[in-house]
Amino acid sequence: MRLPAIGAMCSSPGVGTTSRPPKWIKPQLTRLVAEAPTGDGWLHEIKYDGYRMHARIADGQVKLLTRTGLDWSYRYRRTIDALGSFPAKSTYLDGELCALRPDGVPAFSRLQAAMDEGRTDQLILFVFDLLYLNGESTAQLPLIERKQRLQELFAKEIPGLRYSEHVVGDGPRFRQHACQLGLEGAISKRADQPYAPGDRGLWVKSKCLNREEFVVVGWTDPEGSRSHIGALLLGYYTEDGKLHYAGRAGTGMTTLELKRLARVLAPLQTARMPLSEPPPRDSRFGSPLQLSRVHWVRPQLVVEVTYLTWTEDNLLRQVSYQGQREDKPAKQVVRQIPHPTNRM
Structure with missing residues (x-):
């Protein structure tokens, strides 16, 4: 089994054409479970150990937004510059901002140290969802389709950004491998569901550590x-x-x-x-x-x-x-x- 490579709007927007992405979308949250689900209706991603971040690109401006909608763009100029190279004129992305250990594993302690010492140039934004793209709101599309569209945008490497890969089915074994690599755990998501802000039980997390x-x-x-x-x-x-x-x-x-x-x-x-x-x-x-x-x-x-x-x-x-x-x-x-x- 191959693990993926390490490396003020509160309702879910519907599919359709709009002139620009929402100013903010309330994040979809995860529910804690004891073990990752097994069925093929679930896809599994690494549980990243960092800050949840939304990225909004519109009218030539890039913003990084926290889970509560605060604009933290001024804190992460290198990430903002990386998003400026993203191959979409108008988009809204969901991801996790991380600092990596030498072995490539995300570590929250390194993220805080980088912020305290002003060394944010080596941070990586792992992007795992696409909620808007070039005039179209995609949030109501099935997750698996959103991820396919997102992956196409990473056809060329973008320093400072990485696509969050996934595995379909066999959640317990995915989590076991994640734990063996020293990762924090697994995030399992219903592949056929739209983006649903808040905790709906459609995304679940199973951890390696308490x-x-x-x-x-x-x-x-x-x-x-x-x-x-x-x-x-x-x-x-x-x-x-x-x-x-x-x-x-x-x-x-x-x-x-x-x-x-x-x-x-x-x-x-x-x-x-x-x-x-x-x-x-x-x-x-x-x-x-x-x-x-x-x-x-x-x-x-x-x-x-x-x-x-x-x-x-x-x-x-x-x-x-x-x-x-x-x-x-x-x-x-x-x-x-x-x-x-x-x-x-």
């Missing part, structure tokens, strides 16, 4: 030779809008990152605990949390972590910090529980 986003609700004082921050206190929202404690992340941060986080968190500090209820002082795993050494913050900062598992008392175990996410609002960070896998 990796999620959480809201920072505070930090603890450092101990010993550690500087700036001891550990980050993490939380997540429930559907009723309550903010719950999830545990601590104390590893995975360099001295430079600890210093940067301390600078970012300082103006967010507050005397009021933002959680709906106090965190447990004791747990079966880890040292007790001493609330007297906690600095609470307004819940605005979102970070990504890896972890071993959830404990019976709903706390994260063996947590490692991966980086800060600026592309996702804190209110959208909810605990993800795998759904049963649809194998049709």
